[in-house]
Structure formats: C-alpha cells, structure tokens
Amino acid sequence: MSTLIAIRLRNAVVLLVLATMLCFALVVSAPGNVAVLIAELRTPKATFEQIRVVEEELGLNQPLILRYGSWLNGALHGNLGVSYKTGDAIGPALASRLPITLTLVVGGAAFAMLLSFALGFLGALWPGRFGDALSRVIALLGASMPSFFVGALLIYALAVELGLFPTFGTAGLSSWVLPWMTIGLLPAAVLSRVVRVGLEEAMARPFALTASAKGLSRRAILFRHALPNIAPTYINALGAQGGAMVVGAVVVEPLFALKGVADLFLQGVLFRDFMVVQACLLVFLTSFILLNLMVDIGMMFTDPKLRRQGANA
C-alpha cells in the first residue's frame, strides 16, 4: 500500500508542475497589462516610453520561459515574489491569509458532512415518511440556490433580524457559523443524496437480507452493513465537493469580509497583479491535488478491493 501512495505522491508533484505551467501561460495571455496600470498611476496618460520603463523595472520584457523559470525557482525557495500593486512580499501575505480560508473550507466541510449524514439517515431510517420528504426538499433547495443568495438570506435572517450571529469578521466561533453554513449548504445537499441513495442501494443488495436473517434490526443493518459499503463513494463525492468549496470561497470570503486567500486572489485579478494571481492559483492547485491524493488514500482505506490492489502494486 505504501508503494501505491508513493506513486500517487510522485504523480501529484508532476501534475503540480504541469498545472503551474498552464496557469502561468493563462495568466500571461489574459487581456490587460499591469505595466499600463502602474504607469498610469504614476502619471495619468502615460506615454509608450513610460510604460516601457515600468515593464523593464518589473522584468516583464524578458522572455516568458525565463520569467516562468525565475518564478518557479523563487517559489521552490519560498519566495513568491512581490505584489506589483503594493510592493509587499506575497509569501507572508499568503501565510497570514491561509488559516482564514482553511478555517472556512474545513469548517464548511465539517458542517456539510454533519448535515448530509443527518439528512441522509433521516430519509433512510424512515423511507417515504415525513423526514424523508423533508430531507429531499432541503436537498433540492440547497442544491439549487447559489451561495451568494444563501449567504445574503442567512445574514438577513439570522444576523440582521434575529441578531444571533455577527454579519462579518473573524472574532470567535459565532462569527464563523454563517460562513460555514453558506459555503457548506450546497455540498451538504449533494452529499445527503449520496448518503440516502447509497444506503438504499446497499439495503437492496443480498447481504442486507443475510444481515436480516442474522436477526439484526433495520437500524443495525443500516449502520453496520450498509454504511461501510457507501464509504468509498462518499469520500469520492466529498473530495469533489471540497474542490467546489475552495472555489466557493471566492464568493463567500468577500460576502463576510473575510481576508482569506480567495479575497487576495480577487484583488489580484482586478489589478492584473500577475504575481499575486499566480501565487493564489498555486495555493488553489496544490489544495486540489492534495485533496485528490487524500480522496485516493481514503478510498483505499475504505474499499477492501482497492486496498488489496494497493498491496500488490
């Protein structure tokens, strides 16, 4: 199994390098020029020569391959460059913002898992009853409402009208509740269906009849026999939803005035601040690849057949 994990790790590194190349190329070829913006900040209606001076200062006149090489070399040594806009080093800015985004996404994922299991089991334990219908309605609503709308509703209802939680900020646990709910609702809706449908399918398989012939109650069969069988599917879906939540942070962070990585990314895009965009993309890509690696390993631990393949690999 450890060899299989080693192979996956090696693949992850190769993937990461390829991904940085791709995103470097994309960022460079995006319309807009930071040199023009900076030159115009210095002197309104900057001349072509003034723009050229700025380009030379920033090293933008060098060939692309050199720019990529020096950036990659710096990144490997922990130096992600300097923001064109503010002149600050990007590394420390990212380091201070990363915990906020991590708290948002991990907390949101925990909320999504809790809610999805609650809703999924509500339906599976009493199929066709009120709880089942309720879980379906919540899943449908959760999956069809965009997060900026959910967030606005939650802020209005729970923060403005009822005053239960602060509307923004990072002061204490209560200020995190609304962001977690906002970012976690859609994944919870999708995952609750994964739980509900997966359990139903498992209960229709012959081993559920065997478990019943052993004298186990329906509840015991659901928890002890059906649940282990949906684990690999659930982990896979959770991985996909985790990726979606990293993207969702771009919407949720500004909504709650959270100064996270996604917020920095948005600022970078608005100012064509390539170095910032590049660094943020690097963080996002790394998190996607790590997430996939974790999903692969998690599936290996929960699916006996995959574990066996891993032992042979």
Place this chain on the structure above:
Amino acid sequence: MTSTNILQVSHLCVDLYTTRAALRPVDDVSYEVAAGETLAIVGESGSGKTVLNFAPLGLMPTGVVTDLSGSILFDGQQLVGLSEPALRRIRGGKIGTIFQDPMSALNPALRIGRQIAEVAELHLGMTSSQAEARALDLLKLVRMSDPEARLRQYPHELSGGLRQRAMIAIAIAAEPKLLIADEPTTALDVTVQAQIIGLLKDLQRRLNTAIVLITHDMGVVASIAARVAVMYAGRLAEYGSVEEVLLTPRHPYTSGLIAALPSVDDAPGSPFRGLPGTPPVLGAPLPGCAFAPRCPQVIDICARRYPPLAGGAGTAAVACHVVNARQSKEQAHA
C-alpha cells in the same frame, strides 16, 4: 413422531401484495420436520419454495406486504402472527439461514470474522473478543483451511466454496435448531457441491440440527434428505420419504421431473427430455389442479376441483385425482 417435530407447518397460505399485484405463491401447504432430520423441498423456479420458507420469517423484500394464514409451530412456538422483534430473536438464533450465492450474500466491506462474530454477539450475548474466539472455532468446525488468516480476510479474497463455508459458519453460529438452506450448492462447482453437502451432513450429526433444504437438484436430495416435498405452483404435489418419491414417483409431475434427468444410459447426442409446457403464472388461486394443462393423464375433474394431498401407509402422499382414484379402487378390491 409428532412430539419430536421441531417444525410443524399446517395449511400455510402466503399472500403477497405489492402496489401493482396480489399473489398467492404458497397455498395450503402442510409438512413437518423432526429434530435432526432433513427435509428437501423441490420445485421449479417460481414454485413458491423460497417464499414458503422466508415469508414466515419476515425475510421478504421491502415494499411487499406479506399476509400469512395457517399455522407454523416451531419448537413449540407459533410463528404466524409473531411480531417483527420476536421474529428477529428467532432469525439467526434458533433458525439459521444459508443463501444461494455466497458472493453476494456476504458483505464485501466487512471481514469474515466480523460477519460471523456479529451473530454470536447478538444471540449468545458474547463480548466482541469472546465472539471473535467463537468465530475462529466455527471456521475450524466448517473445516476452513488456515482459519486464523480467514478471520481477517474479506469475502472477495475467498473462493466460492470457502465463502459458502463462511456462510454456513454464520448460519450455525448460534447453534440453531433449524437450518434453512436455499439452494446452498447451486452457485458452486460440482466437486465443491459434494464437499458442502458432506459438511452439512456432518454438522447436522454433530449439532442435531434439522435442515430444510430448498433445491431443484435431485442428486442433492438423494444424498442428504430423509424426506422430500415436491412443490408445484405454490402447492405440494407429492410428499414422502426420499425412497418413495425418487424411486417410485406417483404424481405425474414428479414422474416427469425424474424422467427428465439425464441418465448414463442415454445414447451420446440424445436430446434432453423436458416437461412440455410452462408452469402457471401465480395469481389468484386456481380452482383445479395447477398441473392439469401439462399433465399427460389429465381427466375432466382436474380442471374443476383441486386434488387434496392424500396417501396411504407406506406410500408418499400425492395431490392427484387420477392417482388417488386408482389407489382407493385398489383398496376397495383388497
């Protein structure tokens, strides 16, 4: 004889209701099984033999409403009308079950040891470490090679024969008084089939367990059962000792089934003999004999009135107007 019967089924009818249809797959069936004895229930697919055994235990798919009438006395307890929690205590406890396909009947995500130990925890009140020890003993009892390693393996790591042995270990984990085996050898190789039947006979002798064996394999019937009940379209066609039914079949359906078995004496390349026609679709109970449309000896009354199961001493009981009329005539002459 009746005092030692572990299972006494009288006039059992099973009605199944789904949202679309109402069926009576079991109609007025009576039989008994003595402690430590094996009864084989033989019939084509859809003859009701599985429903007959599983419906009274509450082992029916969800979404099907089951209605039982008649009486099932098991170990002095009436099973008809018993609540689900009470049935649950019997299932896996006093009654063990073996299923046809051991691959799908075992849980692919759980270790073999856990799946066996679970029964001992539930019915014998053991702690998990006691139950693990019991699981190991059971694997030795079903003659599993390398039992310590098997405990930690998953079903997909075992061959079909070993899986069925694990399934048998699960079924006997709580030392049941009755074992219901639903085509336990159908999904296995012929050589493995013989091993499994041998194992069942051996376990029966050691544990004094009664076995109800559901099968359509006459060879299996001859090698393990003492008595046999032949089912056709939800009713018993013939019921008696194995010698009587297999050697001197009296019901036209049983004779047809046995005549259809390929024989060593058949010339190479000779065609398979089958029973002409198909079994009826189960719906409302038929007024007459269900086999009448396929019967070579059919007479007028067959289509109008259902023949009751009747038989004299020393012969199998048969549900057939023709056979029983002949028999009462012979008795009148004697």
